[in-house]
Amino acid sequence: xxxxxxxxxxxxxxxxxxxxxxxxxxxxxxxxxxxxxxxxxxxxxxxxxxxxxxxxxxxxxxxxxxxxxxxxxxxxxxxxxxxxxxxxxxxxxxxxxxxxxxxxxxxxxxxxxxxxxxxxxxxxxxxxxxxxxxxxxxxxxxxxxxxxxxxxxxxxxxxxxxxxxxxxxxxxxxxxxxxxxxxxxxxxxxxxxxxxxxxxxxxxxxxxxxxxxxxxxxxxxxxxxxxxxxxxxxxxxxxxxxxxxxxxxxxxxxxxxxxxxxxxxxxxxxxxxxxxxxxxxx
Ligand SMILES: [Zn+2]
Numbered sequence: 483x484x485x486x487x488x489x490x491x492x493x494x495x496x497x498x499x500x501x502x503x504x505x506x507x508x509x510x511x512x513x514x515x516x517x518x519x520x521x522x523x524x525x526x527x528x529x530x531x532x533x534x535x536x537x538x539x540x541x542x543x544x545x546x547x548x549x550x551x552x553x554x555x556x557x558x559x560x561x562x563x564x565x566x567x568x569x570x571x572x573x574x575x576x577x578x579x580x581x582x583x584x585x586x587x588x589x590x591x592x593x594x595x596x597x598x599x600x601x602x603x604x605x606x607x608x609x610x611x612x613x614x615x616x617x618x619x620x621x622x623x624x625x626x627x628x629x630x631x632x633x634x635x636x637x638x639x640x641x642x643x644x645x646x647x648x649x650x651x652x653x654x655x656x657x658x659x660x661x662x663x664x665x666x667x668x669x670x671x672x673x674x675x676x677x678x679x680x681x682x683x684x685x686x687x688x689x690x691x692x693x694x695x696x697x698x699x700x701x702x703x704x705x706x707x708x709x710x711x712x713x714x715x716x717x718x719x720x721x722x723x724x725x726x727x728x729x730x731x732x733x734x735x736x737x738x739x740x741x742x743x744x745x746x747x748x749x750x751x752x753x754x755x756x757x758x759x760x761x762x763x764x
Contacts, residue, residue, distance in 0.1 A: 483764070485703035486757030487645050487749060494736035495700040498658065498745060499708045499728075500549045500575075500638070501537065501715075502615065503564075505529045505556040507581035508713065511617065512676050522675055526713055530560040533716020538570050540721050544728050549742035551577035551615040551638075554599030561606055568607045573743045575613035576600060576634075584616060589624045596628055613742040615639060615709075619660055630655050636746035643760025644704030646749045650758045656746040659760065660709055663695055670714035685723035692727055700734060702762075705745075 489496065506526035509516040516522045534550075541548055550567050552574055557564045568574055578584075579599045584592055596614075604610045612635040616625065619639040629637055630652035637649075638658040649655045662668055669683040669691075696706045715724060731737050740748070749756045757763070 483702070483762045485645050486647065486759075486761060486763050487703075488753060488755045489703065489736075489738060490748065490753075492736065493738035495703050495705070496738045496740055496745060497696070497706045497708075497731050498549070498740055498742060499546060499710065499724075500551065500615075500742060501710050501712055502577055503529055503534065503550050503552045503556055503567075503712055504577070504581050504617075505553075505560060505713065507553045507555050507578075507617075508711070509673065509675075510555075511581035511583075516675060519675060522673065525673065529712035529716060530556070530563040533712030534563050534567065536716050536718070536721055537712055538567065538572075540724070541572070542570070544725075544732075546728070546739055547571055547573075547741045547744070549573040549575050549613060551575040551613070552603065553577045553581050553617070554579040554595075554602040555581070557599075557602050557606060564603070564606050573613060573741050574603055574607050574611055575615060575638075575742060576603065576611040577615055578617045581617040583618060583620060584622045584625065585620060587622070589628070592622060592624055593628055593632075596632055600632070612636070613638065613746065615660070626652050626655060635750070636742060638707065638709075638742060644699055644702060645760055645762070646705055646745060646756060647760035648749070648756055648758045653758060654750070656749045656756070657760070658705065658707055658742060658745060660707055664692060664707055665709040666711055666714045666720075667709075670711075670720070685719050688720075689723045689726055693730060696727070696731060700737065706731075 636656040643659045
């Protein structure tokens with residue numbers, strides 16, 4: 483088995499540490515009545531208020547460039563935070579408007595969300611986003627062609643590969659596959675409204691899951707795509723855990739730390755020889 487992508491010279495696998503800055507939309511989209519539940523809303527607000535400043539310092543300390551996927555609503559509510567993320571050199575990607583599910587929406591409605599939030603983000607950063615992650619990763623049969631039509635370079639929603647690939651029906655669009663196991667939500671998301679009452683995992687256990695995942699993916703020359711949320715991973719104990727993980731990744735030979743847009747641009751070059759279905763080569 484060989485990876486269906488040729489990594490840049492000197493590297494044999496990639497790591498992408500990305501953040502979904504849902505903020506309050508994570509809670510409003512689950513239950514509109516949450517907008518009047520101030521403590522529930524404050525769970526989301528922790529992300530832009532405290533999580534992001536801690537994360538930006540973390541990224542600086544580790545000389546990492548990241549991607550933050552931001553819903554349009556969040557960008558309108560916290561424009562200074564989005565501007566600061568951009569100013570510090572990180573990519574701002576598209577993440578819906580109100581973190582709405584696309585299921586049941588028409589192509590026209592989906593396109594309006596796409597173009598509307600692109601405009602909101604561009605008003606802050608000066609450029610349209612080229613990376614797209616759907617809320618809850620859930621895309622529709624229309625999404626890929628809409629992204630290609632509107633000039634997106636990549637999406638990061640599907641869970642069917644360990645390597646970047648070009649969409650067969652839209653080869654100008656790269657998929658950077660995600661996975662729930664490398665998402666902090668299943669380990670850290672907790673709430674009462676709606677009922678997300680479940681065990682909060684200790685950082686050490688999550689480190690063990692992610693470290694093993696990283697070691698396995700690296701061994702097959704894959705992409706370790708972390709999907710983190712400032713409102714969850716932006717807590718000091720969890721950032722300490724992330725530091726341990728990044729330290730091990732740094733000490734591992736041939737690991738390429740890269741954000742979404744840089745990885746997508748590379749995957750579209752001839753040198754990458756990126757596959758169109760995400761399957762390993764014989
Ligand atoms: Zn999200």
